[in-house]
Amino acid sequence: MFKRVINDAIADVVFDFEGAKITARSGESVAAALLADDLLSFRQTPVKDLARGPFCMMGVCFDCLMVIDGQPNRQACQVVATSGMKVARQHGAAELNIDQADPA
C-alpha cells in the first residue's frame, strides 16, 4: 500500500515485529517501516477493541501506539527504528503492574 519514495538507499536496520524480521532504512520511524511492510493495524483500542493504525505520522493522533522494547503505548511514528528492537501491537490499555512499581 505504501511505497518508499526513494528506494536507492540500503535498508540496513533490522528489527523484530512479533517474531517477523522487518527491515528499515536508517533514520526511519518504526511506523514508517511497518507501513512500508504493509502493516495497517498497529493497535486495538482500549474501550471498543477496534483496530487502529497511524493517521498523522507526526505525533499528535496517538493512533500508532505499540509496545516497543517492553514499553507500552509508545508512539511508533516518533520512535526511530534501530536494529534489534522488539516491537509488538498494543492490545487495549497498558497494564500498570502494581508489583513492579518503583518505590516512591
Next chain:
Amino acid sequence: MSTSYDAIVVGGGLLGSAVGYGLARQGLRCTILDEGDVAYRAARGNFGLVWVQSKGIGKPIYADWTMGSAERYPEFSTELLDRTGIDTSYSAPGGIHICLNDEEYEDRVEKMSTLTSHQNGRFKHEMLDRKAMLERLPALGPEVVGGSYSPHDGHVSPLYLMRSMQRAFVDLGGEIKNDNRVLDIQKSGDGFSVRTANENFSTARIVLAAGLGNKALAPMVGLEQPVRPVKGQIIVTERQAPFLDMPTTHARQTGEGTIMIGDSHEDIGFDIRSTPQVMQTIANRARRSFPVLSKAKIVRTWGALRVMTPDGLPIYDQSETMPGAFTAACHSGVTLAATHAMVYAKYVADGQLGRELEGLSVRRFDV
C-alpha cells in the same frame, strides 16, 4: 424586535446547562446565552468528582445541599441516558481521601466527625487504617498511613455530563446561543429585556449562571456576586487497564482508562497556564499515593479557573429590586448538577427559592 422566552439562562457551563435543562424539563421555553469560546469556562477544569466527603465541613447547610445532589445523581444520570443515549460514565463506588502522614490522618478524623455531627447520621463514612485501605486500593504505596472512605462519593465524565445536559435541553426545545455575551439587562414590563453583542431578547425570568462573569452581570439586576478565580491544574495520563476501583480526592481513573491527577489551588488571578512547579507538586502526591503511576505517561496538562466565593460555599439569590432575576455561583458544577437541574430549576420556575437556600444568600457577607 426581540425574541421572547419564559426564561433565559446566562452562561452555558455546567451550572447554566444544568439549570437550563431543569427549566426546559419544567416545560419552560428557555434559551441559554453563552459568551463563546473566549469565556474562561470553569467546566474545562472540572475533575469529575461527585463528592460529598469534603463539602460543608463546619457548614451544615452546604453539606446538606451537596448530599441532596449526590443522592439524586443515580436518577439524574439515568434520566439523561434515557433522554439522550449519552452515558455520562457515572458511578458511585464510594470515594477515598488518602492520608500520607499521621498529621493528615488526625486532621481527617476531625473533619469527618464534624461532617457526621452536622447530619444526624445521614453522612456515612469510615476511617480506614493502612491495612483496610490496601484492601480497597491495592495499588497504594508504602507512605500511605490511612484515609477516609465515604459511600456517598462517586465520579462522572464532566464532558459527557455537559454534552448530555445540553443535548437533553435542546431536545426539549431549548436553544443554546453562543457568541452572545450579555451587555445589558433592563426591567421591562413583567420581565426583562436582555441585550447581547448580537441580539435582543425578552424574558419573564433570568438566571445569571455565568461563573466569573457573574461579578459584572449581577449589579445589572441589583445584586452582588463576590466571586474570584482560583486556578486548578490537571494532569491526565494515557489510558491504562483498570487499576483504581474508586475515585480519590487527588486522582481518579476515568471510564476510558485515563488517570486524572489534580486538586491544586492557586489564587493568582485570570491565568490559566499550566506550570511545571504545580504539576510536579500534584504529580508527586499522586506518585506517593500510587507508586505505579510513575510508569504512566502523561499526555496532557492544563489549567482552569474555579469560581470561588469568599467562604467557598455557593451563592443563590433572587433579586429583591428585580424579582424574577436570579444569580447562582458555585465551584462544584458537577457535584451539584443533579440538584441544580431537579431542585434549583423548580425554584426558579416557581419564582421562589427554597427555604434551605436562605443561608446561601449573598446577604451572608454583609457586615
